[in-house]
Amino acid sequence: MSDSIRVRHAEPVDAAGLYALFSEAEAYGGTLQPPFPSQAAWERVLADPPRHMVQLVAIDADGCLAGAAGFEVFSNPRRRHAANLGMAVAKRRRGQGIGTRLLQSVIETAERWHGVRRLELEVYTDNAAAIALYERHGFVREGHARGYALRDGAYVDVYLMARLRDRV
Template sequence: MNEAIRIRHAEPVDAGGLYTLFSERGAYAGTLQPPFPSLAAWQNALADLPKHIVQLVAIDDHGALVGGAGFEVFQNPRRRHAANLGMAVAQSRQAQGIGAQLLQAVIDTAERWHGVRRLELEVYTDNAPGIALYERHGFVREGIARGYALRDGDYVDVHLMARHAPATSA
């Protein structure tokens, strides 16, 4: 598919699209989002998003929301150089480069506009496509957290991964 994908900051009007995205089994099984999300929760979150949280969306050329990615810059003074990210792409739109576009937009926004030097994430150890995507964008595996999260009745492991921003020239 050669359709144009537009990445932009999420707006309150995107609540329905994010609700639909995170209602997909693949999205809540692959992230820490709970199943059966609330539309009202997405509406409330987008209506009053704190300045240290950035939520981006991927919109296709038909105007459909096909992915979302966000990051939260830590507020502890000793960790303000770091942020944690999460993302999901609609199941029907995976393996089309949307995740790569979203991830690159997150990296650029976090590093170039929020001063993030360390971007962290957790990815399930059985998510080979996700791990490969992150590694292509400079993330490295720093460890495994055993029994990290409950997923469909089982406690599963995650890779702890991080990307360190390149040193800037003075």
């Protein structure tokens, strides 16, 4: 099914799709995105994206946004070799290889075109599917942060994971 998916850089026309994706409780509940996002905020970000941030989208054969992944390269000179990753797949499209396609695209873009040698992420400890996806792509658990983020009224734990280009 992921053969009909096209991954590309996000454009201003994707604001409505990103708004819809991150309006899903599963998307904002599985990421650090706040609930009830503003479409206007997505329009502003996509109209003038920061140079150190890359936002990719997965578009299906019908032209609908099925998922998104992005990374932010750190600006501190001593951390410019590292970036932080975030991603989400629409609930109705999970289990179809879209996360794999997005993650492969992020890794290739970050490592081959932005000089990223260390790709970092935080993943909730109860998100077994995402953890398995990241591990299949060379990410390893480096830490366990307790009470890391507020989710649905409770502070929950995350694993700190990273992929080091020299070790994959």
